[in-house]
Amino acid sequence: MWSSFKRWFHQWGSPKWFYERSLVWSRWLGVIALVCIPAGILWGLLFAPEDYQQGNSFRIIYLHVPAAVLAQSCYVLMAAAGFVGLVWKMKVADVVLKSAAPIGASFCFLALFTGAVWGKPTWGTWWVWDARLTSMLILLFLYFGVIALESAIQDAITAGKAAAVLCIVGVVNIPIIKYSVEWWNTLHQPATFKLTEKPAMPMEMWLPLLIMIIGIYAFFGYALFLRSRNEIIERERRTLWVRELVERESAA
Amino acid sequence: MSDRSQPLNLWQVFFAVVKRDLLLAFRRRQDLANPLIFFVIVISLFPLGVSPEPAFLATSAAGVVWVAALLATLLSLDAMFRADYEDGALEQMILTPQPLFLLVLGKILAHWLVTGLPLILLSPVLAIMLHLDESLLAILVLTLLVGTPVLSLIGAIGAALTVGLRVGGVLISLLILPLYIPVLIFGTGTVQAAAAGSEYAGFLAIQGAILMLALALAPFAAAAGLKISASN
Numbered sequence: 001m002w003s004s005f006k007r008w009f010h011q012w013g014s015p016k017w018f019y020e021r022s023l024v025w026s027r028w029l030g031v032i033a034l035v036c037i038p039a040g041i042l043w044g045l046l047f048a049p050e051d052y053q054q055g056n057s058f059r060i061i062y063l064h065v066p067a068a069v070l071a072q073s074c075y076v077l078m079a080a081a082g083f084v085g086l087v088w089k090m091k092v093a094d095v096v097l098k099s100a101a102p103i104g105a106s107f108c109f110l111a112l113f114t115g116a117v118w119g120k121p122t123w124g125t126w127w128v129w130d131a132r133l134t135s136m137l138i139l140l141f142l143y144f145g146v147i148a149l150e151s152a153i154q155d156a157i158t159a160g161k162a163a164a165v166l167c168i169v170g171v172v173n174i175p176i177i178k179y180s181v182e183w184w185n186t187l188h189q190p191a192t193f194k195l196t197e198k199p200a201m202p203m204e205m206w207l208p209l210l211i212m213i214i215g216i217y218a219f220f221g222y223a224l225f226l227r228s229r230n231e232i233i234e235r236e237r238r239t240l241w242v243r244e245l246v247e248r249e250s251a252a
Numbered sequence: 253m254s255d256r257s258q259p260l261n262l263w264q265v266f267f268a269v270v271k272r273d274l275l276l277a278f279r280r281r282q283d284l285a286n287p288l289i290f291f292v293i294v295i296s297l298f299p300l301g302v303s304p305e306p307a308f309l310a311t312s313a314a315g316v317v318w319v320a321a322l323l324a325t326l327l328s329l330d331a332m333f334r335a336d337y338e339d340g341a342l343e344q345m346i347l348t349p350q351p352l353f354l355l356v357l358g359k360i361l362a363h364w365l366v367t368g369l370p371l372i373l374l375s376p377v378l379a380i381m382l383h384l385d386e387s388l389l390a391i392l393v394l395t396l397l398v399g400t401p402v403l404s405l406i407g408a409i410g411a412a413l414t415v416g417l418r419v420g421g422v423l424i425s426l427l428i429l430p431l432y433i434p435v436l437i438f439g440t441g442t443v444q445a446a447a448a449g450s451e452y453a454g455f456l457a458i459q460g461a462i463l464m465l466a467l468a469l470a471p472f473a474a475a476a477g478l479k480i481s482a483s484n
Binding site: 134142155170 | 481
């Protein structure tokens with residue numbers, strides 16, 4: 001049991017193994033995203049019932065919540081990858097960290113932007129300096145920091161290690177974002193999704209949101225695999241297996 | 253350092269690093285003064301740029317002093333490890349048998365003594381110029397006393413990660429400022445709570461908790477950063 005787990009875990013240390021396997025995974029995730037996102041968007045925007053207080057303006061939730069949830073989990077993933085990279089010196093972990101940062105930053109921006117658009121009709125203002133919004137803004141800055149550090153250091157391995165340390169340090173912000181709506185009295189409403197409780201909204205509103213979240217996660221995985229595969233090819237360009245791969249591709 | 257056969261104990265090493273850094277800083281006094289002058293100038297920009305109205309200044313004084321202290325600290329961070337990195341002293345520190353995080357902690361303490369402490373000593377004067385209520389002066393100084401060590405501690409992580417880079421200065425701001433925001437929020441929050449006449453001990457306790465967390469973890473992160481930078 002333990003030895004088979006160890007073998008499974010050590011496979012991740014091989015960029016070649018990851019490159020070969022991730023093609024199939026990325027395709028599956030792409031298909032899931034392609035099904036879930038249009039379905040969730042159409043259901044949410046056209047067929048879900050109106051909110052009794054906010055009317056139709058609540059429908060932006062179908063973009064806002066998935067983006068916000070993903071922006072946070074992406075950072076946790078980066079910190080976890082950084083930890084794995086620092087401890088087990090896995091090349092794939094460094095690659096995943098680097099590839100995830102711009103995607104996470106985009107979703108973080110999307111969450112802030114849709115939040116501002118939602119805030120205007122609901123709170124009457126684009127922006128308030130409350131705990132949830134501010135900590136989300138900090139998260140965006142943290143993403144910028146990781147991206148800047150990655151690109152400032154020439155050597156890929158050193159850059160990966162440095163970014164890993166920064167990610168692990170910055171992860172303290174995640175619980176602050178998560179619990180900001182419970183610790184402080186804020187304008188922002190409490191979490192929409194809780195694993196332990198029944199959702200407060202009716203099923204017809206909640207289900208499309210769930211589909212959207214699954215779709216966005218699948219899209220994130222798809223984009224992450226694409227970027228990671230490119231990064232691996234570039235980093236391993238001097239190895240035999242990449243050269244053989246290129247020769248095979250160009251012959252075909 | 254006198255007897256080669258006896259290994260130094262940890263405290264001796266720690267204080268040797270502090271003493272060395274203080275001595276180095278004292279030999280370059282102009283560099284010491286620069287962040288302080290910057291601190292004073294930034295604070296004087298606010299009344300000139302925003303409004304010289306005493307009522308406005310009184311409400312924003314704590315925030316202005318805090319932001320200026322934060323920027324002045326940021327300005328001094330790049331120099332924290334750079335000279336040691338360039339002359340090779342840093343590599344020797346990494347090679348010493350004593351744990352690196354302890355030496356880093358010594359350097360952080362020295363950094364705080366030459367930048368954070370002077371800022372704190374200067375801040376009551378500037379707060380009075382900003383018409384801060386006199387009963388709040390002590391609280392402002394207290395928040396800075398608890399908060400500025402955190403600035404040095406977290407800043408050391410950024411300085412360690414960027415010490416090998418030419419563009420260090422700007423990059424440090426980008427890496428470190430997001431992490432400074434909670435320190436700023438609770439620092440000014442304490443003063444504002446006191447100004448509003450409400451209980452501020454809770455804010456101060458959170459500041460203390462942040463300090464303890466940073467004290468426990470930041471030296472390790474900075475030491476890891478230094479090892480990464482030195483291996484490049």
